[in-house]
Amino acid sequence: MKRFSFLVLVILLLTSCAARNSRSSNEEKKQYVIGFSQIGAESSWRERNTESVLEAGKKANYKILYENANQSQTEQIKDLRSFIASRVDLIILTPIVETGWKHVLEEAADANIPVVINDRLISKEDSHLYKTFVGPDVPIQGIQTADFLKKKYKDVQEPINIVEIQGSKDASPAISRHDGLVEGLKDDPRFHLVASVHGDFMLSKGREAIKNVTKSHDLKQVDVIYCHNDDMADGVVSYLEETDIKPGKDITICSVDGQQSAIDLLKAGKINCVIECDPNMGEKLFEVVTAVLEGKSIPKENYTTGRVFSEYSDLTKIDKRGY
Numbered sequence: 001m002k003r004f005s006f007l008v009l010v011i012l013l014l015t016s017c018a019a020r021n022s023r024s025s026n027e028e029k030k031q032y033v034i035g036f037s038q039i040g041a042e043s044s045w046r047e048r049n050t051e052s053v054l055e056a057g058k059k060a061n062y063k064i065l066y067e068n069a070n071q072s073q074t075e076q077i078k079d080l081r082s083f084i085a086s087r088v089d090l091i092i093l094t095p096i097v098e099t100g101w102k103h104v105l106e107e108a109a110d111a112n113i114p115v116v117i118n119d120r121l122i123s124k125e126d127s128h129l130y131k132t133f134v135g136p137d138v139p140i141q142g143i144q145t146a147d148f149l150k151k152k153y154k155d156v157q158e159p160i161n162i163v164e165i166q167g168s169k170d171a172s173p174a175i176s177r178h179d180g181l182v183e184g185l186k187d188d189p190r191f192h193l194v195a196s197v198h199g200d201f202m203l204s205k206g207r208e209a210i211k212n213v214t215k216s217h218d219l220k221q222v223d224v225i226y227c228h229n230d231d232m233a234d235g236v237v238s239y240l241e242e243t244d245i246k247p248g249k250d251i252t253i254c255s256v257d258g259q260q261s262a263i264d265l266l267k268a269g270k271i272n273c274v275i276e277c278d279p280n281m282g283e284k285l286f287e288v289v290t291a292v293l294e295g296k297s298i299p300k301e302n303y304t305t306g307r308v309f310s311e312y313s314d315l316t317k318i319d320k321r322g323y
Ligand code: GZL
Pocket: 042, 043, 044, 045, 046, 119, 120, 135, 136, 173, 201, 228, 229, 230, 231, 256, 257, 277
């Protein structure tokens, strides 16, 4: 009888240990909840950026609350407040513009919810309100474009007139791609920025923007059209192809992103330079998210880099872009 009781006691002890271990391992495997506030779906680039983030978050076993603000900062702020109310473990924010985030990010800080910035930047005076940034070093993209133009026009002495089709007003890539170009050309007096208009990073608005420029500028007096992204460049090329001006030949077209559509136009000689801006930030983003949640120290900026694809490149070596 004693042997039987002892056996029962051992079985009970082993069972309770197993239950405790499974509880503790389940606690260890707590699934973190991440609120992801995305700008919208303004370009093919943005759609790939969203896919990249969601794919990487799923692979890393995070529960993602994804909200798409359809180009509205007001909607993004509402989304952030709903994440705070839901007590998410961390927020990923792609800020549509640089300013206007102070109050809502202070509310996230008051709720002890860390914020990681994806792709675009917020203004420096509010940089204490987020943990870290993952995205492109955008001013370099403007300088890379300037370097291409100085190479292409190295033997030209006459004035070189540039029309700029900017991205969304106050968006960090629009500000920095403009500033980078100006910085890159500042010591070369041949280059003149004769018009700069917004196309909101959208194909349709890029087409509309260049059409509006023709109301005040004769495109036959324009040498370069600098588009802040490929979708707007696509719109510009489609407009020019309805005129007697040959894009890529009569007028130089420069763009940024590296979408398949732009590479195809580059290969067809209708675009002259495409600066790569890789949207596939998901893997890097969730490495950083995990480090933040584990309390590890991380750099304030985690920059992605990009190549220059131009008429001087070996275009046969460009891999399928995937966006
Ligand atoms: C750049 C990114 C820009 C892309 C556009 O980092 O924010 O937004 O260049 C996209 O295509 O709309």
